[in-house]
Amino acid sequence: MSRRFQRTALWSAGLSFLFAALVAGAWVVKAQENYSGWWLPVNIAPEYGQLQDLMFNIFLVLTSILALIFYALMAYAFIFNRGRKGKKGFYTHGSRRFQLGLVAFFTVFVIGGEIFVLGQVTGDVWDRMKQGVPENALRIEVMAEQFAWNIRYPGPDGKFGKTDLELMDEENPFGIDEDDPAAGDDVVTVGRLHIPLDVPIHILLRSKDVLHSFFIPVLRVKQDAVPGETINVWMRALKTGKFQMVCAELCGLGHTAMKGSVVVESKKDFQAWLEQEAAVD
Amino acid sequence: MTTIDATPVDAHDSHAGFWGAYIFSRDHKTIGKQFLFASMIFMAVGGLLAMIIRWNLGFPDQPVPLLGSIMGEAMVDDKGVILPEFYNVLFTMHGSIMIFFVVIPMLNGWVANFILPLQIGARDMASPLLNMLSFWFFVVAALVVLSGFLVEGGAAATGWTAYPPLSALAGMGQTLWIVGVAILGLSSIMGSVNYITTVIKLRAPGMLMMRMPIPVWSVFITAFLTLLATPVLTTAMVMLLMDNSLGTSYFLPQIVVSGELMETSGGRPVLFQHIFWFYSHPAVYIMVLPALGVAAEMLAVFSRKPLFGFKTIVYMLLAIAAMSFIVWAHHMYQSGMSPAAAKWFMFWTIAITIPPSVILYNMVVTLLGGSIRFTTPMLHGLGFLSMFLIGGLSGIFLASAFTDIFLHDTYFIVAHLHYVLFGGSLFGIFASIIYWFPKAFGKMMSERLGKVHFWLTFVFFNLTFFPMHFLGAAGHMRRIAYPLNYDHLVSSQLLNTWISVSAFILGASQLIFFYNFIASMRSGKVAVANPWEANTLEWTIHKPGHGNWGPQLPVVLNGPYEYSHPEVEADFLPQTQPLKAEG
Ligand code: HEM
Ligand SMILES: [Cu+2]
Ligand SMILES: [Cu+2]
Numbered sequence: 001m002s003r004r005f006q007r008t009a010l011w012s013a014g015l016s017f018l019f020a021a022l023v024a025g026a027w028v029v030k031a032q033e034n035y036s037g038w039w040l041p042v043n044i045a046p047e048y049g050q051l052q053d054l055m056f057n058i059f060l061v062l063t064s065i066l067a068l069i070f071y072a073l074m075a076y077a078f079i080f081n082r083g084r085k086g087k088k089g090f091y092t093h094g095s096r097r098f099q100l101g102l103v104a105f106f107t108v109f110v111i112g113g114e115i116f117v118l119g120q121v122t123g124d125v126w127d128r129m130k131q132g133v134p135e136n137a138l139r140i141e142v143m144a145e146q147f148a149w150n151i152r153y154p155g156p157d158g159k160f161g162k163t164d165l166e167l168m169d170e171e172n173p174f175g176i177d178e179d180d181p182a183a184g185d186d187v188v189t190v191g192r193l194h195i196p197l198d199v200p201i202h203i204l205l206r207s208k209d210v211l212h213s214f215f216i217p218v219l220r221v222k223q224d225a226v227p228g229e230t231i232n233v234w235m236r237a238l239k240t241g242k243f244q245m246v247c248a249e250l251c252g253l254g255h256t257a258m259k260g261s262v263v264v265e266s267k268k269d270f271q272a273w274l275e276q277e278a279a280v281d
Numbered sequence: 282m283t284t285i286d287a288t289p290v291d292a293h294d295s296h297a298g299f300w301g302a303y304i305f306s307r308d309h310k311t312i313g314k315q316f317l318f319a320s321m322i323f324m325a326v327g328g329l330l331a332m333i334i335r336w337n338l339g340f341p342d343q344p345v346p347l348l349g350s351i352m353g354e355a356m357v358d359d360k361g362v363i364l365p366e367f368y369n370v371l372f373t374m375h376g377s378i379m380i381f382f383v384v385i386p387m388l389n390g391w392v393a394n395f396i397l398p399l400q401i402g403a404r405d406m407a408s409p410l411l412n413m414l415s416f417w418f419f420v421v422a423a424l425v426v427l428s429g430f431l432v433e434g435g436a437a438a439t440g441w442t443a444y445p446p447l448s449a450l451a452g453m454g455q456t457l458w459i460v461g462v463a464i465l466g467l468s469s470i471m472g473s474v475n476y477i478t479t480v481i482k483l484r485a486p487g488m489l490m491m492r493m494p495i496p497v498w499s500v501f502i503t504a505f506l507t508l509l510a511t512p513v514l515t516t517a518m519v520m521l522l523m524d525n526s527l528g529t530s531y532f533l534p535q536i537v538v539s540g541e542l543m544e545t546s547g548g549r550p551v552l553f554q555h556i557f558w559f560y561s562h563p564a565v566y567i568m569v570l571p572a573l574g575v576a577a578e579m580l581a582v583f584s585r586k587p588l589f590g591f592k593t594i595v596y597m598l599l600a601i602a603a604m605s606f607i608v609w610a611h612h613m614y615q616s617g618m619s620p621a622a623a624k625w626f627m628f629w630t631i632a633i634t635i636p637p638s639v640i641l642y643n644m645v646v647t648l649l650g651g652s653i654r655f656t657t658p659m660l661h662g663l664g665f666l667s668m669f670l671i672g673g674l675s676g677i678f679l680a681s682a683f684t685d686i687f688l689h690d691t692y693f694i695v696a697h698l699h700y701v702l703f704g705g706s707l708f709g710i711f712a713s714i715i716y717w718f719p720k721a722f723g724k725m726m727s728e729r730l731g732k733v734h735f736w737l738t739f740v741f742f743n744l745t746f747f748p749m750h751f752l753g754a755a756g757h758m759r760r761i762a763y764p765l766n767y768d769h770l771v772s773s774q775l776l777n778t779w780i781s782v783s784a785f786i787l788g789a790s791q792l793i794f795f796y797n798f799i800a801s802m803r804s805g806k807v808a809v810a811n812p813w814e815a816n817t818l819e820w821t822i823h824k825p826g827h828g829n830w831g832p833q834l835p836v837v838l839n840g841p842y843e844y845s846h847p848e849v850e851a852d853f854l855p856q857t858q859p860l861k862a863e864g
Contacts, residue, residue: 018740018743019667022671022743025747026747026750029751038751038754038772038773038776039751039754039755040687040754040755040756041755041756041769051683052683052684052686055681055683055684056684056687056754059677059678062677063674063675063677063678067674070645071667073645073648073649074648074667077584077645077649077651077653078648081584081648081653082652082653082655083583083585083654083655084652087652088585088652088845089585089586089651089652089852090586090649090845091586091587091844091845091847092586092587092589093587093589093591093842094589094646098590099593099643102593102639102642103593103597106635106639110631110632110634110635111632114628114631114632126620126624126683127621127624129683129686130620130623131621145537146538146539165535165536165537165542166542168537168540168542169540170540175537208537209446209537209538209539210445210446210450210538211444211447213615213690215690215756215758217756217769218769220687221686222615222686222687222689222690224615224617226550226551226616226617227446227533227534227536227550228534228536228548228550229534229551229617231617243768243769244767244768244769246767248690248691248758249690250439250444250447250760251447252447253365253369255365255369255760255761256368256763256766257763257766259766259767
């Protein structure tokens with residue numbers, strides 16, 4: 001076997017190089033950040049969205065450092081501890097104290113980091129995102145179905161008309177009860193979510209058939225739509241334009257075509273659009 | 282304290298003729314090999330499906346080469362392009378096969394069966410009959426799931442997670458999938474009680490618990506996970522089967538499907554997810570801990586050093602096993618579960634990284650100061666160590682509920698799970714096959730071909746799966762057939778093509794392994810009794826027959842990792858050899 005060990009320098013160099021290349025690769029791609037399609041897309045969300053990206057980057061730094069330390073140890077061993085015939089390894093079972101120290105170190109490091117970063121930053125924002133729907137938010141109902149996004153605005157009266165599953169059909173995807181006085185001015189669209197700029201939006205998310213997931217990459221929101229439940233989602237857009245909205249949860253044959261768009265427009269344009277839609281109804 | 286079975290096991294097999302000896306064998310070694318062969322076949326099938334997935338993503342709207350013309354009209358259109366509904370079948374069956382019929386049976390069928398009795402000095406499993414049944418239930422389970430390809434409407438298409446309502450509404454292929462997975466659960470349970478009993482009752486004299494090698498420990502601890510978690514999966518499958526076929530509504534609220542009000546009411550879809558992940562999170566450790574055990578063994582044997590922190594590793598494995606039952610809902614942060622509860626799961630999910638960190642650190646310290654032999658099993662062990670690390674690190678992004686909002690259900694998940702399952706489990710599996718090949722087949726696998734295979738796999742594995750992190754970060758959803766449908770993914774197409782080309786090379790490289798496996802079995806170099814100069818008991822018998830050892834069971838005198846002991850001239854000390862000559 002001995003001759004084979006002599007040639008291991010090649011393996012060592014190869015392995016070490018690859019490890020370094022992986023970590024470096026991540027950073028090179030990150031440097032191209034604006035090249036969309038390869039990294040986090042533009043972020044038009046306020047604080048809650050910026051913090052998500054910030055955390056992503058913090059984790060990237062953290063994990064890169066951890067990976068480099070680990071790979072440095074491996075590379076050290078590959079280079080300096082290659083086997084030779086007759087060369088024995090270093091006989092040690094380590095010590096109890098070292099092991100206790102190791103466990104203590106990782107416990108403090110992980111739990112400490114957890115309390116500091118997640119408790120302070122993430123936990124708080126997670127609560128605000130998932131529970132703290134702002135009071136003055138504009139309410140929009142989103143009803144997912146195989147394979148479309150139905151969207152309903154309460155209209156000028158600010159109230160949604162009653163709905164009933166039994167009334168649902170192709171003409172009436174929400175099953176709106178037309179006898180309800182609040183229903184008359186409701187505006188329903190399919191696949192196009194118009195929202196006003198810089199106004200908190202409260203989405204009442206529902207599904208009529210199977211699971212779907214409401215995902216708008218640029219707004220950093222994702223939430224499963226679950227039949228039988230109405231789930232609150234909120235978001236705010238800081239930039240006008242037309243963006244992609246998709247379904248992120250497998251929902252059947254047409255899942256890969258279940259998409260829509262989000263149109264962010266100034267409050268004035270939004271109001272004009274809403275009135276026009278209401279008139280058409 | 283240890284029970285000793287001094288008589289060689291009943292000789293049923295030796296009289297049993299061909300069927301008894303090779304097909305319905307009760308010998309743990311034969312059953313282990315049966316698991317190995319069967320799983321290798323399924324690996325080829327699952328791998329082929331992955332290639333078709335990658336064709337569709339890398340070369341959209343182009344007919345599948347070679348296969349396009351022979352695939353049925355439920356799979357491809359008349360030009361030979363994959364239909365989106367068949368795409369759903371592809372990733373569902375790819376994932377299901379890889380998890381249920383490759384990784385789980387390779388580790389908990391092949392490794393557990395072949396190695397466990399040999400490494401603890403037992404003549405066989407506690408119940409050879411149950412062991413045999415465990416294999417045949419596995420075969421039946423696989424056939425039932427795969428038979429979905431033959432029925433009307435095709436095989437299951439709702440992902441390996443089979444979430445209702447979709448899975449409850451699906452047709453015959455899905456029903457078969459559910460039944461098959463339930464049967465597989467029974468197979469796993471049978472295996473696990475056997476492994477636990479065998480370890481507790483049938484260790485050779487002197488084989489104290491803390492003298493058991495790490496692969497045995499990892500299989501033993503995994504068996505507890507299997508035993509505790511799998512019945513829950515079986516329950517979920519039975520309930521889902523009833524929703525699917527008998528009209529119950531455990532998981533179904535009132536719903537309207539294509540304009541029609543269904544006669545369902547009162548159930549909750551999220552309930553299924555809780556039950557499913559209560560099994561499937563522990564199951565991710567079922568899919569990786571034995572591979573970790575194998576990799577740790579490789580590091581010690583081929584560094585010619587004691588496994589550093591051996592006892593700590595054992596305790597940490599136990600800690601992982603215990604904690605794995607309280608983190609399941611990290612798969613469900615965006616499912617609509619209570620956000621407050623999500624924080625609790627987030628806390629434990631991040632806390633559960635402590636024991637694996639300690640283990641990985643001890644593994645890398647094992648290398649330091651070693652006299653490292655870069656054999657192929659060692660390379661695969663190192664592959665495990667370096668790639669599983671990346672899987673663990675990307676897990677941090679997903680464990681934090683907050684960053685998971687964006688990454689959930691994207692290719693970041695696909696990257697993560699392949700680093701853990703392919704980079705982790707599969708490298709461990711390759712190591713196990715190459716390392717124990719001489720014990721199983723009396724021949725050595727070719728080192729030269731083995732190295733070519735390792736390097737191609739290692740390089741193209743990374744070129745295939747590392748860029749998937751970037752896709753995920755760009756918001757590329759998983760389980761979609763046509764990324765080009767989406768504005769935000771058009772500029773990702775170059776990456777998708779790159780990944781596909783790498784994946785084809787990766788897939789083709791596996792043929793080298795298959796060739797090496799078969800060719801070495803026929804004409805490999807004949808193995809000596811202890812080719813790797815290892816300490817553990819399986820290497821004390823040259824060609825184990827029925828009952829493994831002769832009339833005398835081995836008597837264990839040392840721990841498994843006395844490599845390079847200063848008082849011994851050789852750099853290893855078999856567990857049965859006294860430290861100093863008797864005197
Ligand atoms: C050449 C090797 C492989 C390639 C190219 C590959 C490729 C893929 C791709 C592209 C997906 C995502 C499909 C989608 O979401 O649309 C996927 C899913 C998956 N793969 Fe693989 N894979 C390979 C090997 C493996 C192995 C070895 C395992 C397990 C040990 C595995 C387990 C899975 C699982 C569990 C899923 C998830 C399926 C689902 O979404 O239900 N894969 N694979
Ligand atoms: Cu969908
Ligand atoms: Cu999990």
